Amino acid sequence: MGRQSRRGGRGASAGAVREAVGGGTAELVPDRERPHAATLLLDGAPQSHVDLADPGHLDFAYQRRLGHAVDLLAPARQPLRVLHLGGGAFTLARYTAATRPRSTQQVIEADGALVAFVRAHLPLDPAARVRVRTADARAGLAAVRDGWADLVIADVFAGARTPAHLTSAEFLAEVRRVLAPGGWYAANVADGPPLNHLRRQVATAAEAFPHLALAADPAVLRGRRFGNAVLLAAGTPLPVAELTRRVATDPHAGRVEHGRSLTDFAGGAPAVRDTDARPSPLPPPGAFD
Numbered sequence: 001m002g003r004q005s006r007r008g009g010r011g012a013s014a015g016a017v018r019e020a021v022g023g024g025t026a027e028l029v030p031d032r033e034r035p036h037a038a039t040l041l042l043d044g045a046p047q048s049h050v051d052l053a054d055p056g057h058l059d060f061a062y063q064r065r066l067g068h069a070v071d072l073l074a075p076a077r078q079p080l081r082v083l084h085l086g087g088g089a090f091t092l093a094r095y096t097a098a099t100r101p102r103s104t105q106q107v108i109e110a111d112g113a114l115v116a117f118v119r120a121h122l123p124l125d126p127a128a129r130v131r132v133r134t135a136d137a138r139a140g141l142a143a144v145r146d147g148w149a150d151l152v153i154a155d156v157f158a159g160a161r162t163p164a165h166l167t168s169a170e171f172l173a174e175v176r177r178v179l180a181p182g183g184w185y186a187a188n189v190a191d192g193p194p195l196n197h198l199r200r201q202v203a204t205a206a207e208a209f210p211h212l213a214l215a216a217d218p219a220v221l222r223g224r225r226f227g228n229a230v231l232l233a234a235g236t237p238l239p240v241a242e243l244t245r246r247v248a249t250d251p252h253a254g255r256v257e258h259g260r261s262l263t264d265f266a267g268g269a270p271a272v273r274d275t276d277a278r279p280s281p282l283p284p285p286g287a288f289d
Contacts (some may be wrong), residue, residue, distance in 0.1 A: 021113035028121050031059075038122065040089040042114075042263055045160050045283065046239045048088040050122050061252035062188050062228035063091055065215045066153060068246045069186040069232055070096050072239050073151055079103040083149040083178065085137040085166070086156035087111075089118050090130065097128035107132045108140035110158070123239055132202035138165050144178045150178060155185040157280075162190070164277035165199060171274075172208040176235075185209065185233040190280055192226030192287075197280050199269035201231060202262060207271045209233035213240055213258040214265070215247045221255060221265070 018027045024043035031037035037051035037059075049059035051187075058064040070092065074080060079102040084093055087109030096103050105128075109115050114136040124130055133140055137156050152175050156166050165171060175185050185205070191198040205212055214221075216229035232238055244256040257265050 005075060009213050010269050011016045019113070019117050021117055022111040023114060026114055026117050028117075030087050038089075040118065040122075042157075045157075047157070048091040050091050050094065053073065055125075056099040058091065058095060058281060060091075061217065061250065061254065062230055063095075064232040064250050064252075065247060065254065066092055066155070066186055066188065066248045067095055068186060068215075068243055069151065069153075070099065071246075072242060073184055076254070077101065080150045081105070081180070082151045082153065082185070083144060084108065085141060085152065085154040087115060087118070087132060088155065089122055090124060090132075092153055092155070093130045093183070094124070094128070097125065097130060103129060105130045106144070108135050108137050110134065110136050110156075136165075138171055138174065141171075141178065147180045149178050150180055152183070152185050154185070160283055161279040161281070164222055164279045165274065167197075167204070167280065168272045168274045168277045169204050169207055172204060172233075178210050179235075182236050183234070184238075185231075187231045187233075189231050189266075190283070191220075191229070192224070192281060192284060193223040196269070196279075198229055199266050200272050202266040203269045204271040205231055205233045206263075206266070209235060211236065211238050212262055213238050213243060213256055214262055215243065215254050215256045217252065218255045226281075226283050 016027050016029045027041045028038040034051050036053035039049045041045045051057045058067045079100055082096050082105045084107040087107045093105050093107055156162055189198055189201050211234045213232045216231055217227050219225050220227035240258045247254040272279050
């Protein structure tokens with residue numbers, strides 16, 4: 001789930017297609033400036049943007065930040081094994097297939113009707129090595145073999161909230177299990193003032209991984225508005241300097257917190273356990289207007 005794209009969204013639904021899916025009403029809104037592109041919304045909340053003619057284009061700020069993880073994990077065009085928890089319109093899977101040919105990818109998406117809707121209107125390139133499975137993200141994760149993934153991307157929302165069982169230390173232990181040595185975890189975390197959920201997600205990731213970085217709009221990090229943050233975690237040092245440069249020079253410039261500043265941001269928040277896990281906060285009214 002992300003904030004509005006620069007183009008498309010509410011008030012721009014001419015030519016849109018809609019269908020009831022498991023998570024509500026899915027809508028694909030054509031991009032007025034890119035003739036082969038559309039924005040996917042679920043119950044009015046923007047989820048992802050896809051350009052079939054240019055799958056290397058990432059329109060949403062948080063998806064660009066996830067794209068930086070794909071770009072920085074290994075040398076350019078080196079194939080990766082990527083596990084996507086949450087499908088949406090398969091934006092990051094398409095991006096990885098375009099920028100790193102011969103990559104092997106799995107997408108786990110609970111909403112089978114949404115998968116069918118996206119496949120019908122924004123079909124995947126048949127040459128891309130992307131396998132889509134309909135399953136709960138944590139159940140699907142449990143079926144992945146140890147050390148399979150170079151990168152796990154978590155971008156799961158149900159009713160505009162990340163389900164509770166995908167926020168805990170036990171969930172991250174499963175993520176760590178399926179990561180190869182040197183692999184990374186990247187998560188889209190949505191939160192707003194007072195940022196309790198985001199702080200606890202940082203604390204939870206810090207228990208599982210020794211190296212973290214957090215990229216977001218400065219206004220989100222200061223607790224001034226609801227928005228998306230991308231949390232990166234790894235067992236080996238992250239390329240923080242290059243990540244910071246890329247995030248700062250994006251069309252929607254962001255900031256990266258790491259090291260002591262990220263520890264200070266977490267502020268001693270407790271890690272999340274299965275026993276006290278809660279879904280992420282609902283976006284406030286008007287968050288995507």
